[in-house]
Amino acid sequence: MESTLRRTWAEIDLDALVFNYKTLRNKVGKNVKFLGVVKADAYGHGSVRVAQALQENGADYLAVSSIDEAVELRKKNITMPILILGHTPKEQVGKLIEYNITQAVTCKAKAVEYSEEALKCGKELKIHIKVDTGMSRLGYLCADRFFESGVEGIVDACKMPNLYCEGIFTHFAVSDEDDEESEDYTHEQFKLFTNVIEEVEKKIGRKFEIKHCANTGAVFGYPETYLDMVRPGLLLYGYGDYAIKLGLKPVMSLKTNVSTVKVYDPNTSVSYGRTYVTDKTTRMGVLPYGYADGFLRSLSNKCSLYTSEGLAPLRGKICMDMCMIDLTNLKGIDVGDEVEIFGKNNPIEKLSELAGTIPYELTCAVSKRVPRVYYQNGQIVERELMLRS
Ligand SMILES: *Cc1c(COP(=O)(O)O)cnc(C)c1O
Numbered sequence: 001m002e003s004t005l006r007r008t009w010a011e012i013d014l015d016a017l018v019f020n021y022k023t024l025r026n027k028v029g030k031n032v033k034f035l036g037v038v039k040a041d042a043y044g045h046g047s048v049r050v051a052q053a054l055q056e057n058g059a060d061y062l063a064v065s066s067i068d069e070a071v072e073l074r075k076k077n078i079t080m081p082i083l084i085l086g087h088t089p090k091e092q093v094g095k096l097i098e099y100n101i102t103q104a105v106t107c108k109a110k111a112v113e114y115s116e117e118a119l120k121c122g123k124e125l126k127i128h129i130k131v132d133t134g135m136s137r138l139g140y141l142c143a144d145r146f147f148e149s150g151v152e153g154i155v156d157a158c159k160m161p162n163l164y165c166e167g168i169f170t171h172f173a174v175s176d177e178d179d180e181e182s183e184d185y186t187h188e189q190f191k192l193f194t195n196v197i198e199e200v201e202k203k204i205g206r207k208f209e210i211k212h213c214a215n216t217g218a219v220f221g222y223p224e225t226y227l228d229m230v231r232p233g234l235l236l237y238g239y240g241d242y243a244i245k246l247g248l249k250p251v252m253s254l255k256t257n258v259s260t261v262k263v264y265d266p267n268t269s270v271s272y273g274r275t276y277v278t279d280k281t282t283r284m285g286v287l288p289y290g291y292a293d294g295f296l297r298s299l300s301n302k303c304s305l306y307t308s309e310g311l312a313p314l315r316g317k318i319c320m321d322m323c324m325i326d327l328t329n330l331k332g333i334d335v336g337d338e339v340e341i342f343g344k345n346n347p348i349e350k351l352s353e354l355a356g357t358i359p360y361e362l363t364c365a366v367s368k369r370v371p372r373v374y375y376q377n378g379q380i381v382e383r384e385l386m387l388r389s
Contacts, residue, residue, distance in 0.1 A: 008256040008289045010366055011343070012045050014053045014376040016249035020238050021057055023248060024219065024230075032226045033210065035061035037233030039069060039085065044294075044363040045237060045252055046372045048076045049382065055080050061210075063231065067092050067101065074099045083128055083167075086138070093117035093125060102126045102166065106138040111157035118162035128167035128210070129154050131196055133189040135173045142196050151196060155203045167210035168197060169231070175217030176242070186218070190225050216242060239348055239359035252363055253343025254370070258335050260286040261327060270324055271316030276301055283327045285312065287339060290321040294365035295341070296355045303354050306346035307333045 025034055036059050037043075042050035051062055051073050062078070064070045065086045073082060083102045090113040096103050097118065105111050105127045118125040131150070132139030142150030158165045170193045174182035193213055201207050212229035214222065219232045220242035234240050238248040263283050270276045270284065287305075291297045297318045304311035305325055309332050312325035327333050342348040348359045355362070374382040 007259065008254070008287075008293055008341075009371045009373050010044075011253040011255060012049065012372050012374045013249070013251050013253070014049060014374055014381070015378065016238055016251045017045075017050060017053050017236065018057055020236050020243070020248045020251070021054060021059065023246060024232060024235060027246070028219065028223075028226055028230050033060035033212075033229035035059070035063055035083070035212065035229050035231045036236055037063045037215075037231060038073075039063060039065035039233070040364050041069070043233060043237055043360060044366045046374070046384075047073060048078075049372075049374050051078045051080075052076070053376075061229065067095060070101045071095070071099055074101070085130075090114065090117050094121050097121055097123045097125055100126075102128055104128050104130045104138070104169075105157055105163070105165075106130045107140060108153045108156065111153075111160055111163065115157075115160035115163050121162075124162050124164045126164050126166050127157070128169055129157060129165060129208075131168060131170040131193055133170045133192040133196075134185065135171045135189075137171070139170065142192060147192075147196070147199075151199045151203070154196070154200050158200065158204045165208070167212065167229075168200070168208045169212045172213065172215055172218055172225075175215060175222060175225075176220075176240075177217070178221075186222060186225075189213075190222070216240070220246065234360060237363065239363070241349070244349075250342075250344060250348065252348075252366070254341040254366060255338055255343070256287045256289040256341060257338050258285040258325075258327075258333065259288050259322075261335055262286070269316075271319060273317050276316040280328070282315075283331075284315065285325045285327045285333065285339075287323050287325060288321065289341065290319045290323055292320045292367060293370050294362070294367045295323060296357070296362070296365065299351070299355050303351055304346075306340040306343075307337060309333055311346070312339070 036054045038047040038050050041047045061081045063083045063085050067088045070082045130139035132141045140150045140153050172186050175186045210229050211227040212231050214225045214230040216232045216234040218225045219230050238250040264278050266278050266280050268278045295318050300317045304313045309330040315324045315326050340346050342351050352359045352362050371384040
């Protein structure tokens with residue numbers, strides 16, 4: 001890595017991504033479509049490269065969170081269908097149509113706005129209806145006493161001029177938790193979802209082309225919920241217990257290297273707040289990796305990073321641009337040597353647990369100033385050397 005701006009980088013293994021995709025595709029079967037969730041810059045991996053790999057390998061759909069993310073992909077020749085899961089302001093409907101992007105419709109007010117705007121454009125907007133079956137976030141509220149009104153709202157949307165309602169979907173709240181209460185809740189959500197669909201289809205006299213709900217937890221544990229399409233994110237990137245159980249591979253390895261090595265006497269305090277004090281003569285490495293790169297400061301003094309001679313404990317508070325690791329017992333590690341923050345040798349699951357969070361948050365936190373280096377067929381195919389805009 002001779003000429004990167006900073007000497008911390010993220011290696012993105014597109015071969016691992018394609019392996020995960022093919023493994024999952026096999027698991028769900030040929031008759032189920034595959035939507036890859038690439039929101040939030042593909043969970044920090046870089047949505048353009050990830051989308052290209054999925055497109056080349058025959059995935060059916062992509063999902064992003066905003067129109068900006070969708071247009072970025074279109075401008076990079078991603079031609080496959082793209083669904084926006086979040087809200088798009090009505091002023092942007094023309095752009096949605098121009099770029100052939102599918103929009104989630106989450107309530108009556110949005111359906112009305114989108115229909116009016118599409119009418120003004122004289123074109124049709126492709127939509128998927130979002131049903132709230134118990135996540136209590138976006139979507140037509142359909143639980144219990146809201147069933148009738150929910151169904152009615154969805155039927156209305158399906159009949160509005162210039163909206164083409166291609167699909168319907170819902171999102172699970174606890175499909176990735178293994179206790180019995182969570183299983184019951186997921187079954188209830190699914191049952192409600194299929195009841196809503198049945199009722200709506202009866203009323204509009206046609207079937208939805210694409211019904212979907214299976215996120216990572218459901219792809220792993222609830223095959224009955226696959227319907228027409230699955231919609232995993234995390235599994236594709238190869239993290240979490242389910243990925244491990246399915247033999248999937250982690251796609252990102254976050255790496256840095258030792259910029260300085262110093263030897264301190266016993267009783268020397270290290271970094272802000274003096275939270276670590278050496279208890280013996282200590283050989284300490286400084287890494288150009290801090291919280292501005294996405295290292296959660298709550299991991300200060302808690303985790304270890306991987307070197308070729310083993311794990312090096314993190315010492316003292318994590319700074320904005322730097323952190324310190326103890327190399328006393330790793331005598332061969334010196335200036336310039338590579339350190340893996342997480343990746344194939346230092347599982348992200350361990351780090352996220354120590355931080356009291358989930359792997360999603362750690363990959364999303366890798367900041368824009370960390371260049372991504374893409375590997376395909378074992379070769380580097382792209383390096384981002386500059387700060388991303
Ligand atoms: C993020 C998201 C997903 C993917 O979730 P994973 O847990 O990463 O599989 C699927 N559907 C919706 C609506 C989402 O917001």
